[in-house]
Amino acid sequence: MNTNLDDFEKDLQALRRRELPAAWRDELLPALKPTTRTPRWLLAGWSAAWAAILMMYFTTPAEPAAPPSTAHETPTLRWEERAALIANLLASN
Amino acid sequence: MRPVRETPYRMPATPTLPELYDAHAAGLFHYFTSFTGGEADAKDLLQELFIKLDRQSIPVGVLNLRAWLLRLAHHHAIDWLRKHRVRRRAEEETPPEIFAAQEDPDQAELAKRLTQALAGLPLEQRSVAQLKLWDGLTFEEIAEVQGIPLNTAASRYRYALEKLRTELRPLYDELKPS
Numbered sequence: 448m449n450t451n452l453d454d455f456e457k458d459l460q461a462l463r464r465r466e467l468p469a470a471w472r473d474e475l476l477p478a479l480k481p482t483t484r485t486p487r488w489l490l491a492g493w494s495a496a497w498a499a500i501l502m503m504y505f506t507t508p509a510e511p512a513a514p515p516s517t518a519h520e521t522p523t524l525r526w527e528e529r530a531a532l533i534a535n536l537l538a539s540n
Numbered sequence: 541m542r543p544v545r546e547t548p549y550r551m552p553a554t555p556t557l558p559e560l561y562d563a564h565a566a567g568l569f570h571y572f573t574s575f576t577g578g579e580a581d582a583k584d585l586l587q588e589l590f591i592k593l594d595r596q597s598i599p600v601g602v603l604n605l606r607a608w609l610l611r612l613a614h615h616h617a618i619d620w621l622r623k624h625r626v627r628r629r630a631e632e633e634t635p636p637e638i639f640a641a642q643e644d645p646d647q648a649e650l651a652k653r654l655t656q657a658l659a660g661l662p663l664e665q666r667s668v669a670q671l672k673l674w675d676g677l678t679f680e681e682i683a684e685v686q687g688i689p690l691n692t693a694a695s696r697y698r699y700a701l702e703k704l705r706t707e708l709r710p711l712y713d714e715l716k717p718s
Binding site for chain 2: 454455456458459460462463464465466467471472475476478
């Protein structure tokens with residue numbers, strides 16, 4: 448295939464195309480500042496840690512329930528007794 | 541698909557975006573104008589292309605970076621055309637300036653007429669002519685960039701050149717008497 452240029456083509460080729468305005472470079476390139484992305488190794492570590500936590504949570508047996516304690520139980524006063532105590536207290540004042 | 545033809549030039553390392561811009565933005569912009577017919581849209585396409593380049597890395601084994609970038613630009617421009625075909629027709633009436641200001645008045649006139657003549661070409665021929673004459677691509681590279689057969693690239697160029705020759709002949713003969 449003939450790829451040699453004739454005089455006409457060479458004359459056209461000799462015309463320089465215009466350069467882009469310098470302002471475009473300043474306008475375009477700062478807009479391309481890459482957005483901050485979380486590194487992959489950090490995401491992988493984060494995921495692994497959560498997976499380990501969840502696995503431990505679901506595989507560890509629950510603690511046995513504490514036996515019901517009676518040491519700190521206070522007898523529940525009945526409503527009538529409480530009312531009588533209040534009445535005595537008020538009467539003494 | 542054939543690999544992009546090797547040229548003596550090879551990037552020493554992965555270029556940064558500013559390096560890519562300095563080396564190729566003007567050529568890419570002019571290629572875009574052959575599709576958009578207007579400067580504003582071509583500028584938008586250029587910006588979008590660089591955003592795309594910011595997000596993707598240059599594949600290993602690219603030997604001709606310019607051809608690779610032009611192929612990327614070509615696909616981007618085709619997508620744009622699909623969306624904006626109607627608007628493009630209206631904008632074609634005022635062709636953007638392609639050539640730098642010429643000191644010689646004859647050259648300035650030639651540049652002006654050539655800009656008009658290029659605007660009058662069908663898109664397929666105009667873009668091939670630009671790639672051949674001012675981007676310095678071979679027909680093999682043009683075929684690769686545009687995804688067309690080699691013979692199609694060559695015949696589009698031949699048709700484009702004949703039209704330009706016819707359009708510019710009076711002025712050209714005047715400037716270059718044989």
